[in-house]
Amino acid sequence: MDSQTLKRFCSLLIGVVSLICIFTGNSIAQEKPTSVYRFSIREEINASAWRTTQQAYLKAETANVDAILIEMNTFGGLVNFADSIRSKILDSPIKTIVYINHNAASAGALISLASDKIYMAKGSSIGAASVVDGQGEVMPEKYQSYMRALMRATAEATNRDPKIAEAFVDPDIDVPELKEKGKLLSLTSGEALKAGIADGEVSSINEILEHEGLENAVLIDHQITWVDSVIGFLTNPAVQGFLIVLIMGGIYFEISSPGIGLPFIVALVSGLLYFTPLYIEGFAANWEILLFIVGVILLALEIFVIPGFGIAGIAGIAFIICSFAFSMVPNDAFDFSLTEPNLLFRSFMLVVISIVGAIVLSVIFGRSILKTRAFKRLVLQDEQNSSKGYVSSVVDFSLIDKDGVARTDLRPSGKVEIDGKWYDAVALGGYIAKGTMVKVEKHENYNLFVRQKFEVPS
Structure with a gap:
């Protein structure tokens, strides 16, 4: 075989191998099934919902899914966490589909507008996103202005009508075909479809997948871990109040009877259970935990070192109360602009009531607790008195x-x-x-x- 023939043969061989690789690669790519990652937002928009969203998007990106489906049924929640979820959706390269199954009010409407597609179950509604306090009263204009800007910017980012989005917040926005002037805008599933806010009116998730060409997609459900459940339980206000009672009760008993040890352990464990989930959720910052430690030190100094009760004791109590209350609400140092005033007030009231309750219970039941059989099992009660023949040493x-x-x-x-x-x-x-x-x-x-x-x- 001459050199020219050998070259032609090698070129032909390379071409055949290349074609085989191309067809094999295509077949492998075709074998990869499409997938959709699904999670739900059914509760109030709060730290737990934000944590779920973060974990869901992280897992979805790791699994390289084709779309994320959020099933929503919420009456709203905290604006700062809704804004965080909104930003997460807008920044994600993965297509996000929201399925409104009944309600997407207030903060839920903001999150829905951030998605690429909105589908609504028949009879569902979206809107009424005015910022209100815990009693349902409309907040001052600066909060409404901020929410209007968020809604408008979100709608513009997802190619929806910003005027309609703003009308969810501002009753003065005139949308004659959808609402009367002076009333907040809320849309039914049919109205949202006609207004271009929703992309479809469906009766099931399967219909959504068909509309999106994902009928053969594998549906991956987000799994809530036990850690998430524990964090959700510990951040419940009732549980937080109980932990504060244990913390302050433990400190009271330890100061009243130094050296026992058990009250200190109870206070320490309760403190960890109180601050750790709040720290994980982004509420409690390092300075707030440090504020609590300084408060306890000042209180101890006032009792054991400084005679009387003065500035150190008052400052210690104030530091402890502030550390508990500030840890419950979102803030940037002392900037509470995104925190509802009533939420901060409720946090302070919960802390004060819990501390007063701990002191009252400690005073009333303190002696009884020390005399209980269970407590005596944990603490050495025997005394070696000289009257019984116990002496430190015998003098020779x-x-x-x-x-x-x-x-x-x-x-x-x-x-x-x-x-x-x-x-x-x-x-x-x-x-x-x-x-x-x-x-x-x-x-x-x-x-x-x-x-x-x-x-x-x-």
């Missing part, structure tokens, strides 16, 4: 005024030998060198107290 008066010799250097403690026996000794008057003659002056607490013996010249 026969050793007083006896002479001996230092068998080690006394600096000031060491060993001395008297009548052939060695004893622990303490030098009176300073250092005594090894081999020096000594005289016993007294015997206390298992130690002989000796002084160097000087020879009197004859």
Whole structure:
């Protein structure tokens, strides 16, 4: 075979191999099934919902899914966490589909507008996103202005009508075909579809997948871990109040009966259970935890070191109350602009009531708790009284005024030998060198107290 023929053969072989690789690669790519990651937002929009969203998007991106489906049924929640979820959806490269199954009010409407597609179950509604306090009262204009800007910017980012989005917040926005002026806008599933806010009115998730061409997709459901459940439980206000009672009760008992140990352990464990989930959720910052520690130190100094009750004690109590309350609400140092005023007030009230309750319960039931059989099992109750024959040491008066010799250097403690026996000794008057003659002056607490013996010249 000549060189020219060999070259043609090699070129043909390379071409065949390339075609095989292309077809094989295509078949492998076609074998990869499409997938959709699904999670739900059914509760109030809060730290737990934000944590679920973060974990769901992380797992979805790791699994390289084709779309994320959020099934929503919420009446709203905290604006700052809704904004965080909104930003997460907008920044994600994965297509996000929201399925409104009944309600997407207030913060739920903001999150829905951030998605690529919105589908609504028949009879569902979206809107009414005005910022209100815990009693349902409309908040001041600065909060409404911020929410209007969020809604408008979100709608613009997802190619929806910003005027309609703003009308969810502002009753003065005029949308004649959808609402009367002076009323907040809320849309039914049919109205949202006509207004271009929703992309479809469906009766099931399967219909959504068909509309999106994902009918053959594998549906991956987000799994809530036990850690998430525990964090959700510990951040419940009722549980937080109970933990504060245990913390303050433990501190009270430890200060009242120093050295017992058990109250300190109860306070320490309760403190960890209180602050740890809040720290994980992004509420409690380092400075807030430090504020609590400083408060406890100031309180202890006031009780044990500084006479009376003054500035240190008052400052300690104030620091402890502030650390508890500030840890419950989102803030940037002392910036609470995104925190509802009533939420901060409710946090302070919960802390104050819990602390007062802890003190009252400790005073009323403190002695009873110390006398319970269960408590006595954990704490040493026996006393070794001298009236029962217990003594720290027996004084041997026969050793007083006896002479001996230092068998080690006394600096000031060491060993001395008297009548052939060695004893622990303490030098009176300073250092005594090894081999020096000594005289016993007294015997206390298992130690002989000796002084160097000087020879009197004859």
